[in-house]
Structure formats: C-alpha cells, structure tokens
Amino acid sequence: MTATISAKEVMNLRQKTGLSMMECKKALMETNGDMAAAEEALRVKMKGKMDTRTDRAAGEGRIAIKVAADGKSATICELRAETDFTAKNDEFGAATAQIAELALKAPAGDVATTDAMSALVDQLRIKTGENISVARCKKVDAGSNGSFGTYVHHDGKTGVLLQCEGAVADDVARDICMHITAAVPRPEGVTRDDVPAEVIERERKLAMAMAIEEGKNEEIAAKIVDGKVNKLYSDLALLEQPFVKDPSVKIKDLLKGGGTVKSFLRWSVGQG
Secondary structure (H helix, E strand, C coil): CCCCCCHHHHHHHHHHHCCCHHHHHHHHHHCCCCHHHHHHHHHHHHHHHHHHHCCCCCCEEEEEEEECCCCCEEEEEEEEECCHHHHCCHHHHHHHHHHHHHHCCCCCEECCCCHHHHHHHHHHHHHHCCCCEEEEEEEEECCCCEEEEEEECCCCCEEEEEEEECCCCHHHHHHHHHHHHHCCCCCCECCHHHCCHHHHHHHHHHHHHHHHHCCCCHHHHHHHHHHHHHHHHHHHEHHHCEECCEEEEEHHHHCCCCCEEEEEEEEECCCC
C-alpha cells in the first residue's frame, strides 16, 4: 500500500534538502513516506552528482574557532565554497562552527575530516549546488598553564587563535588577536627565534645583492645586511611589533604578571 504524502511533508523535506518539490515528493513516495529514509536517499543521490563538481574552484569560505568548555583545547577550521553569496549564508556559517566543534574531539594537530563533518558538507553541497569542502582544520591543546585568545573578523574570512601561557587577561588576548589580524607586516613568529629561517635568509640575500649593486665593499655590505636583518626581526616578531591600537607600546608591553604568548595561528580563507 502506497503512503499518502502530504504537501507539508514535501515542504519539510524541501527545507531540509533545498531540492525541488517534485524531487522531494518522489523520494518520499519511494520510501513510503519515511522522512529520514527519503532525506538519506536524496543525500546519496545528489552527492553522486556533486562529486562531478569538485574540480570547480572553491575560493570563498569562512573561518571558525571553538574553545572547549574547559578551556583546555581549541580548534580553528576553514570551510570553502565557490561563491561569496554561499559563504555569507547563515547556514554555511553555522556548519563551519559545527565542524570546529566536532574537531574538538580529535587529537591535537591537523584534524582529518570525519564522517560527521562530511555529512554537514554534503548537506550544504546538495542545497547550494556548489563545491564545498573542509579546507583545513587544526586542534591546539592549552597545556597545564595555558589559555586561548580568539578573534574572527566580521566578514568571517580571517581568524586568529592565540595560545597563551600564564596570566593573560581575556581582553588583552583578544586585543593581541586583533593586532595579528591587522598588523603590517604580518607577524611570522612570537619572538625573533620563531621567525622562519628561510624568511631571514631571503632578506639577507636581497640586502647583500642591493649593497653590492650600490658599489659597497664587502665589509660595509655585511654591516648594512646585518642592520636590515636586525630590523626585519623586529618587524616580524609579534612581541616586538608596535601595537596597532597604540604604536607607542609594543605587544610585549601588554603582557604583565608573567603571562606571555606561546603560539598563534592566523588563517585567512584561501591562503592555506
């Protein structure tokens, strides 16, 4: 006996999947009115179609950050889409946040996409018809005496996860996150020792080439290079940078009572 499918049931399925009324009604009829089975059947069917779109560029998206309820860990995740219209959608933002929440269950480090995350992605792909994917996701543990600062820019496209050690006030941690988001040049490490060696070596070679081109002898050229490299360290080390809200103080001056910054992640959509 074929179940009677009401317009309300069809509409409910349409709202869940974003598919046409005809497709939803057909799925309900084929599953004898079982809403969950119909939704799953459509998900499987449409995912197959969506898999042919994975070659389409997904250059838009959102960043989400979640801190565990006990403050002992945090995650930062990037979900990508093809269009800014989809990335700005509330449902897309909610899914990004859910994925970051799910990532809290994983071990520290890069987080692999789980089945639960894939289900959220599939649902968005079905509704939007776009190539949507989890671009990257990472979990950080706070440590025995650690805490976090977080900031996601209003457009959702840039986020900073700050790992602190010792006593760092919440408002100070957030200010530092906002600084990392806006600072030019962008900080490359917490201290001078954290600035990547390849960044310094690239600048050293460039400065030496310029000094030689200007006719400086080897001794003077070496001094010029040392000066430029020393300045570069100050420019790129977070704690040495002038605070964007008040350039008269450095970031390290904001940290009082023995607290400090241990690490940070600054993610922007499409840059990872």
